[in-house]
Amino acid sequence: MTTRVLELDGVDVSFGFGSRRKHVLHDVGLTLDEGRTLGLVGESGSGKSTLAKVVVGLVRPAAGRILIDGEDMAGAGRERIARLRRRIQLIPQDPYASLNPRMTVGDALAEAIDPLRGRAEAHRDTIAALLAKVSMDADAADRYPHAFSGGQRQRIAIARALAVGPEVIVADEVTSALDCSVQAEVLGVLRDLRASMRLTMLFISHDLAVVRHVSDEVAVMSGGRIVEHEQRDRIFASPQHDYTKLLLASVPDGKPLRERRGTAVSK
Numbered sequence: 001m002t003t004r005v006l007e008l009d010g011v012d013v014s015f016g017f018g019s020r021r022k023h024v025l026h027d028v029g030l031t032l033d034e035g036r037t038l039g040l041v042g043e044s045g046s047g048k049s050t051l052a053k054v055v056v057g058l059v060r061p062a063a064g065r066i067l068i069d070g071e072d073m074a075g076a077g078r079e080r081i082a083r084l085r086r087r088i089q090l091i092p093q094d095p096y097a098s099l100n101p102r103m104t105v106g107d108a109l110a111e112a113i114d115p116l117r118g119r120a121e122a123h124r125d126t127i128a129a130l131l132a133k134v135s136m137d138a139d140a141a142d143r144y145p146h147a148f149s150g151g152q153r154q155r156i157a158i159a160r161a162l163a164v165g166p167e168v169i170v171a172d173e174v175t176s177a178l179d180c181s182v183q184a185e186v187l188g189v190l191r192d193l194r195a196s197m198r199l200t201m202l203f204i205s206h207d208l209a210v211v212r213h214v215s216d217e218v219a220v221m222s223g224g225r226i227v228e229h230e231q232r233d234r235i236f237a238s239p240q241h242d243y244t245k246l247l248l249a250s251v252p253d254g255k256p257l258r259e260r261r262g263t264a265v266s267k
């Protein structure tokens with residue numbers, strides 16, 4: 001039996017007030033089942049990061065329901081929300097900004113393992129196991145983030161997300177700041193983790209090739225709406241929505257979507 005770990009229903013988000021009010025997410029619905037990777041694609045400004053922030057609790061929607069393991073966030077108390085939120089961890093886009101430069105990697109992981117008594121010495125074995133999961137040596141724990149390359153830092157950021165023991169990982173453009181060979185290395189780590197830990201993942205990217213590589217299913221965003229959500233092979237073989245067709249057609253010659261369409265994508 002499949003377990004639905006995450007469900008969004010009728011989610012609306014706006015930013016600003018009065019004449020500056022901007023409606024960013026419109027009636028967004030999504031489902032994510034245990035062990036599956038859902039790729040979320042769409043042009044810059046279509047609302048992908050905002051959706052990621054809603055999922056991890058950084059942005060509160062004006063309307064709609066967010067269910068974690070079937071439990072509606074709206075009905076839960078503060079403590080319960082905090083506990084449920086720990087089950088969903090975000091891997092941010094920028095590995096340079098996401099790690100504290102003054103903390104050793106070991107201390108950064110220890111803090112995630114145990115926010116109250118997070119010192120590396122107390123969690124040596126767990127830290128070594130986490131680093132091994134992202135193909136890094138245990139001695140990385142004693143060094144500071146600046147000692148590592150972009151790809152290694154992103155793997156450390158993945159290890160830190162895993163340290164909390166999440167059920168769902170939200171990966172927001174985790175490879176977009178990296179060059180191609182390093183992208184492949186980080187994607188390889190995520191694929192291995194998915195297989196070995198049965199991780200459930202929301203994988204956000206504007207890069208269709210990358211999404212195709214890691215996802216079981218794909219949701220397409222345009223102008224703050226999910227316009228199509230299908231099994232990966234189906235969406236690539238027979239896209240239904242005009243925007244999805246346009247997105248797929250924009251890949252082979254590498255032209256930006258804006259140029260092909262001749263108009264700006266609604267923001």
Ligand SMILES: Nc1ncnc2c1ncn2[C@@H]1O[C@H](COP(=O)(O)OP(=O)(O)OP(=O)(O)O)[C@@H](O)[C@H]1O
Nearest residue numbers: 015022024043044045046047048049050051206267
């Ligand atoms: N805090 C905010 N205040 C006002 N507007 C915002 C805020 N956050 C996002 N927006 C706007 O919401 C729209 C969607 O942004 P979002 O970052 O979610 O898109 P995206 O698809 O992730 O784009 P990108 O791939 O460039 O990150 C954009 O027009 C953006 O300017």
